[in-house]
Amino acid sequence: MIPMIFASDNWAGAHPAISENLAAHVHGYVSAYGTSELDRKVEERLSEIFERDVAVFFVGTGTAANALALASTNRAGGIAFCHREAHVNVDECGAPEFFSHGARLCPVDGARGKMDAARLEAEIRRFPPDVVHGGQPMAVTLTQATESGTVYSLAEIEAVASIAKSHKLPLHMDGARFANALVSLDTTPAEMTWKRGVDLLSFGGTKNGCWCAEALILFDPAKTHEMHFLRKRAAQLFSKSRFIAAQFDAYLKGDLWLDLARHANSMARRLAEGIAASAVSRLAWTPGANEVFVILKRDVAARLEEQGAVFYDWPAPQDLAASLAADEGLYRLVTSFATRADEVDQFIAAC
Amino acid sequence: MIPMIFASDNWAGAHPAISENLAAHVHGYVSAYGTSELDRKVEERLSEIFERDVAVFFVGTGTAANALALASTNRAGGIAFCHREAHVNVDECGAPEFFSHGARLCPVDGARGKMDAARLEAEIRRFPPDVVHGGQPMAVTLTQATESGTVYSLAEIEAVASIAKSHKLPLHMDGARFANALVSLDTTPAEMTWKRGVDLLSFGGTKNGCWCAEALILFDPAKTHEMHFLRKRAAQLFSKSRFIAAQFDAYLKGDLWLDLARHANSMARRLAEGIAASAVSRLAWTPGANEVFVILKRDVAARLEEQGAVFYDWPAPQDLAASLAADEGLYRLVTSFATRADEVDQFIAAC
Amino acid sequence: MIPMIFASDNWAGAHPAISENLAAHVHGYVSAYGTSELDRKVEERLSEIFERDVAVFFVGTGTAANALALASTNRAGGIAFCHREAHVNVDECGAPEFFSHGARLCPVDGARGKMDAARLEAEIRRFPPDVVHGGQPMAVTLTQATESGTVYSLAEIEAVASIAKSHKLPLHMDGARFANALVSLDTTPAEMTWKRGVDLLSFGGTKNGCWCAEALILFDPAKTHEMHFLRKRAAQLFSKSRFIAAQFDAYLKGDLWLDLARHANSMARRLAEGIAASAVSRLAWTPGANEVFVILKRDVAARLEEQGAVFYDWPAPQDLAASLAADEGLYRLVTSFATRADEVDQFIAAC
Amino acid sequence: MIPMIFASDNWAGAHPAISENLAAHVHGYVSAYGTSELDRKVEERLSEIFERDVAVFFVGTGTAANALALASTNRAGGIAFCHREAHVNVDECGAPEFFSHGARLCPVDGARGKMDAARLEAEIRRFPPDVVHGGQPMAVTLTQATESGTVYSLAEIEAVASIAKSHKLPLHMDGARFANALVSLDTTPAEMTWKRGVDLLSFGGTKNGCWCAEALILFDPAKTHEMHFLRKRAAQLFSKSRFIAAQFDAYLKGDLWLDLARHANSMARRLAEGIAASAVSRLAWTPGANEVFVILKRDVAARLEEQGAVFYDWPAPQDLAASLAADEGLYRLVTSFATRADEVDQFIAAC
Incomplete structure (x- = not known):
């Protein structure tokens, strides 16, 4: 029986190369608490990858990386701006x-998981620095790839960064799916981050083939x-x-991490193409990385689940909700390093 | 070259059986976030081990288990009582x-890492429930085995618990070295915890042969x-x-965890006996688990370090400090599941 | 020169009866820290007023009362539901x-400062109790009178309360302008609070004639x-x-507090009638208490300010914004116990 | 009946000049929220008094001033050093x-309420800046006058400040009884604070004749x-x-604040002299400001209380406890701006 598991990239296990490297260090x-040679080696490798000294x-967990990043920007009555989703x-x-x-999160709207730059500017302006009642801006955080499976272009990152900078706010990137975005843009880690104005990065490995490997990367040594x-x-x-x-040692070696992300993304494209071609399903929007958002009739979705497919209902953004028929729903399908082509093909066939 | 690493039990790697089980689940x-069958299986195994339903x-990290345990007992102006060390x-x-x-930690004194029951009672009484200025007691926490490598007897745990109960305070046990204490007392997990009045337990696996496996165990389902x-x-x-x-699956299987703890403790005893027999060193006190506290002349310690031994200086408790010669220091040596007899013997010989 | 100060009810000073009672207790x-006879007397008076034993x-500050009320309902990942404004x-x-x-505040929409009951229900349902990722509901809080100067009817309070209760959530009322709402509804404190399902009340005195007198009132002795x-x-x-x-002693004596609120509300009505009758201004909506929201041409507003009137620009709610001409703005005018009829009349004349 | 109330300086009411000034501003x-001309005037007066621009x-409450001062020095795992009492x-x-x-408070010992400089240094050194486990120093705070009614000399303040500075730690002074200490030392506010290295000051007015007037004063405009x-x-x-x-306007006018403190201190001296001369009581130590610590037989204390005297039992510091007879206790008596000579005399007579 071929599985059809598109629930989340964290339902996958670990890539064998990563598992083997763990076993090799058993x-x-x-020395403990992050002071070993192997820790140092990985930090150096990340500095190489990012083309500058970084603190690692x-x-x-990814939540820990994000929460610590924002904690480091903390102010009294602080407000961090993020996309609503x-x-x-x-x-x-x-x-x-x-x-x-x-501190408070202030949601910013924008299509398909990306903050609209003008909306971001408007939200920040609601909190003038000399008015104490509403609180004070403290950070901007964007997600790359987004929760909608789209990817900010370099210019879009720069647009967000320049607004943040104009208000003297640090910019954080939640990179739980950093590799997927990176290969999607076909750019370099440096270009997608600090060269565009990113100050702090949650660099995720777990969803892309590690057991449990997340890193918070600081571009500001202070x-x-x-x-x-x-x-x-x-x-x-x-x-x-x-x-x-x-885990990171194996993950970063010989660009395994990029290969795994390319695979996940290509599986998402294969899925998207099949869905677009199907009579009973359509794409909600074009996927940019490894998440595919699909509109299905609810009975089709139910039938797929009966056949063993696993995927999630997703709340439809307001603009899309209007265009859904009463018997249709929005669904999210996620591919990963472990997704096989035959899983995708069987899912398409089952549609 | 034989290593002589007694720095901490967290300098060791992982036991092969645990590493292999990880690989087997690659x-x-x-399903993610703790909902898999394997998660359930381990929870059931722990309920078996503790002879009652427990929430796992x-x-x-051990710090996370401890901090969450105390957080669950939180009150405004709350005070948790713990041993000073x-x-x-x-x-x-x-x-x-x-x-x-x-919330605040209120240190309680007591010899060799164990809270003195009378001191605990006296400290709690400093905060009468109807006086708002000093804050209010919220929990008692004890460490088993202690930071001094000693072990509370069952009667001693019960004494602490009965004070906690008389003030309606929950009792937490930091069991970072739970297994070491357990085999030292030759008792059962149930006897050492809830049957003595323990309400929350930090159940540590990391120091005893896992990579990273800690569990917070609640005996109160509410x-x-x-x-x-x-x-x-x-x-x-x-x-x-x-x-x-x-990791826990392999750790708990066939009582591996108890075997590993027995080994670590026996290595500590071997070390202690060698030290006691040596002309240039003496035991600070009798070890109860896998930590040995030794008094050495500082130049002897320096020479051992030159020969590759790794162990830590330790701040001497007040009563001991008085009995140290000017050129003597207190040192901590920790054994683990990975410690080999020849490491111990070489260290003794090097003394 | 007659002042025309409608900036806020906290620009007023204190009522002479309150000031004199302060002086009488000089x-x-x-005994200190809330244990004096006078403290007890006021608590008893409040129990009388609320027709049951209350904890006072x-x-x-009003912010302290609100924040403590919500703090007492705190849960991990807790969410309190309130009107967006x-x-x-x-x-x-x-x-x-x-x-x-x-803990987080979840804004709920609704016209003119009042949470829409159906929207409240929908927002709470976004956080099912067995899903850990989004957090968990912890409280509902409503403002009476609202920030838009409107007043929840008893039935509207009950509707909000019944939703809160159905989700087992405590209900808090921010009563910074409690007296103004009470006399507007011509009801009793008990009817407007615990008889409708309110569990905690911020009972404000400062805006209605005290220097600095706020009380948090708990209807649940636990x-x-x-x-x-x-x-x-x-x-x-x-x-x-x-x-x-x-201050409270004088405030509550002989129903001074109700008289002061009636006066402020009547001044608001006088202002509203004058504005409605004027050719150059119109009411944004009918005031329910002591705040009047007015639509003025921006140059009219500027001219009034030049003549010494003080009042604030107010962000227009979305539905209203659409109906404003390009040269119009929304303004808030607040009356208080200290507002004089000639101030109001002069402002109307100056329009 | 003459009262004999020595419970605390916060049992007194307010000085008439302060009460009258409040009434004058009724x-x-x-404009609200600290933006009025009167607010500005007091800030300027404080800048005059402190001989430099200060932020006020x-x-x-005094607790608020202290807690905000420390909050402004906050670091992750931060530790503030203060006297144990x-x-x-x-x-x-x-x-x-x-x-x-x-953040955590680290108690520092020292005789009679004053931190011992060497102990302070030793405690700070327990937390080396590159060791993450114990946390990191963030501030030093001293109390002037101390909780034991003693007063740090200028040289003693400087000694504490120089230790704080050598560790790059800001120095806070809890001046709940600032005026009492100031007149005791017969120095200037500038000399007792920033000229000695104090960075933040809790400047208390409540205990010295105000209703409720506390100010946090920052010497560092950043x-x-x-x-x-x-x-x-x-x-x-x-x-x-x-x-x-x-309140502050009247308090600071014509040096009323210093006159009130001088009166309170002189009443304390009168009390101390009477006690020292009495056969049934003795001073625990020489008072420096307006608190007198007395050793009485417990039955004498009980008798005084029966006659209407109000004062508190006080926990005896360890060095003193040893010298108390079994039937003796330590008691605290506090004088204030409102204490009358006949109260003191009657208390002495009642002894």
Whole structure:
């Protein structure tokens, strides 16, 4: 039986190369709490990849990376601007607010998961710096690839960054699907981040083939000292840190991470093409990375689920909701490094 | 060259059986965020081990388990009572306070890492429930085995618990070295915890042969619902939770965890006996688990370090400090599942 | 020169009867921190007024009362539902989130400052109790009178309360302008609060003729113990608490508070009638208490300000914005216990 | 009947000049939230008094001033050093920790309420800046006059400040009894604060004759912007701020504040002399300001209380406890601006 699991990229296991590298580091003593040679090696590799010295903080979850990034920008009555559908805003149970001692997320609208630059500007302007009642802006955060499976172009990132800079706000990128976006744009990590004005990056490995490997990357070395304490206080400093380092070591070696992302994206394209060609389904919008949003009749969706397919209902954005028929729903399908072509083909056939 | 690494049990890697089980679960899709069959299986196994239904929350670090446990007992102006040298008090960078929104730890004295019951009672009484100025007691937490490598007897746990209960305070046990204490007492998990009055347990696997496997165990089901949100908000809900479950699965299978702890403890005893027999060193006190505290002349310690031995200086408790010669220091040596007899013997010989 | 100050009811001073009662309590020793006879007397008077035993907590600001009320309902990842324009949401600089350790406010839409009951229900349903990712509902808070100067009818309060109850959520009322709403509805404090399902009340005196007198009133005695610690920890327990008690003592004596509110409301009606009758201005909507929202041409507004009138621009709600001419703006005018009829008349004349 | 109330200086009411000035500002409209002319005038007066530009933040309680001061120095895992018996450590129900998001207070010992400089240095050194586990120093706070009624000399303040500076830590002074200490030292506000290295000051008026008038004073203008938001978020920005300003206006006029403090101190001296001369009582130590610590037989204390005297039992510091007889206790007597000589004399006679 061929599985048809498109629930999430975190339903996959780990890539064998990563698993094998973990096993290779099972023996022997190394110093704890992120001070081992392997930790250093991975940090250096990331500096190479980003074409400059970066400070790297391994953490256990993407939520931790995001919440710590925002915590480091904290101000009293602080407000971080994000897309309305951003993971920080809808899927982290208040972790960003908790880590930031009650700072607030201000949702910004924009089509298909991307903040509209003009709306962002307008939202920030609602909080003039000399008016104490509403609070004060503290950061802007964007998600790349977005929760809608789209990808900010370099120019779009720059547009957001320039608004952030004009208000002296740091810019964070939630890169839970960083690799998928990167290969989609066919650009370099440096171009997609600090060269465009990104100050802090949640660099995700888990969804793209690791067991549990997330890193918070700081492009501003002035924040490094405080982040060590923020991470430790947040219970995110792992004693056997090498187990995260070993994953990243294999992940980054020989550009495995890019290959895995290319595979996931190509599976998404295959899925999208099949859906677009089908009589009973249509694409909600063109996927940019490894998430495909599909409009299906509800009975078709139910039938697919009966046949073993797993995927999620998704709340339709307002502009799309109007164009859905009463018996139609929006569904999200996610591919990963582990998705096989025959899974996709069987799903298309089952449609 | 034989290593002589006694720095900490977290300098070791992982036991092969645990590593192999991880690799065995590398393939295939399973549902995320702690909902897989493997997660359920481990929870059931822990209920078996504890001889009652328990709620199990996997987290990434021992600090997370401790801080979440205390957070679940939170009150405004709350005060948690712990030994002065407890890990929560000296080694967690304020995580318990942060997770508990500013609750305070009140250190309690007592010889060799164990809270003195009378001192605990006296400290709690400093905060009468109807006086608002000083804050209000919220929890008691003890460490088993202690940071001094000693072990509370069952009667001692019960004494602490009965004080906690008489003030209606929940009792938490930091079991980062739970297995080491358990085999040292030759008792059962149930006897050492809820049968003695423990309400929440940080059940550690990392120091005893896992990569990264910690669980917060609640004996009071009324706290379960809130803990799900506390853990998620603290960024401690892992998407690929099976990677923790797989470790615990192997760890608990066929009582591997007890065997590993017995080995570590026996290596500590071997070390202790060698030290006691040596002309140039003496035991600071009798070890109860896998930590040995030794008094060495500083030049002897320096020479051992030159020969490759790794171990830490330790701040001497006040009563001991008085009995140290000017050229002597207190040192901590920790054994683990990975410690070999020849390491111990070489260290003794090097003395 | 007659002033035309309609900026806010907090630009007024204090009513002479209140000021005189303060002076009457200037001498002599009384016990501190809210334990004096006068404190007790005011608490009893409030129990009389509310027709049941209530727990009363004096605090210094309305923001403190609101933030403490929400803090007492706190859950991990908690979400409090309020109107989008509520004071807690737009004018308290994140105090509710800070006091609640990062709990979140979820804005609910509805015309003229009142939450639409169906929208409230829909927003709460976005957070099913068994899904951890989005957080969990913790409270509903409504403002009476609203920030738009309207008043919830008793049936409207009950509708909101019944939704809150059906989700087991406590209901808070921000009564910064409680008296103005009460006399507008011509009902009793009990009818407008606990008889309709309100659990916690911010009972404001400052805007209605006190210097600084706010009280948090709890209808659920089970919350009283914890609130003492919450208030103290929030630095809101005043040592010379009698100075707040003395204000409330005079405020509540002989129903002065109701007389003051009736006066402010009648001045608002006089203002509204004059504006409605004027050729150059119109009412944005009918005022329910002591705030009047007016549509003026911008040059008329500027001319009035030159003549000494003080009032604020107000962001137009979306439905109204569409009906404004390009040269028109929305303005808020607030009356108070201190507003004189000749001020109102002169303002109308100046229009 | 002559009262004998020595419970606390906050049992007194308000000085008539302050009460009258409040009444004088009862009428008329002024702009709210600390922006009135009277607010400005008081700020300028304080700049005059401190011989430099200072930023002034009125707040409602001394606890608020202290907690906001420490919050402004906040770091992750931060530790503020204070005397073991400091008000922040024993009487503020965790407000400093709450406002600082879980920062910790580290008690420093020292005789009679004053931190011992060498102990302070030793405590700070326990937290080396590159070790993440224990947390990081963030501030030093001293109390002037101390909770033991003693006063740091200028040289002693400087000694503490120089240690703080050498660790790059800001120095806060809790001046709940600032005036009492100032007149005791017969120095100037500038000399006792910023000229000695104090960066933030809680400037108390309440205990010395105001109803409710506390100010947080910042000597470092770089912190001013953030403090506006910290204060507002903490619900400590009063809408009718003029009611605090009016108190300070009268308090500072013609050096009333110094006269009131001189009176309170002289009453304390009169009390101390009487006690020293009595056969049944003795001074625990020489008072420096307006608090007198007395050793009485418990039955004498009970008899005095029966005769109407009010004063508190006080926990004896360890060094003193040893010298107390079994039937003796330590008691605190506080004088204030309102204490009359005949009260003191009657108390002495009653002894």
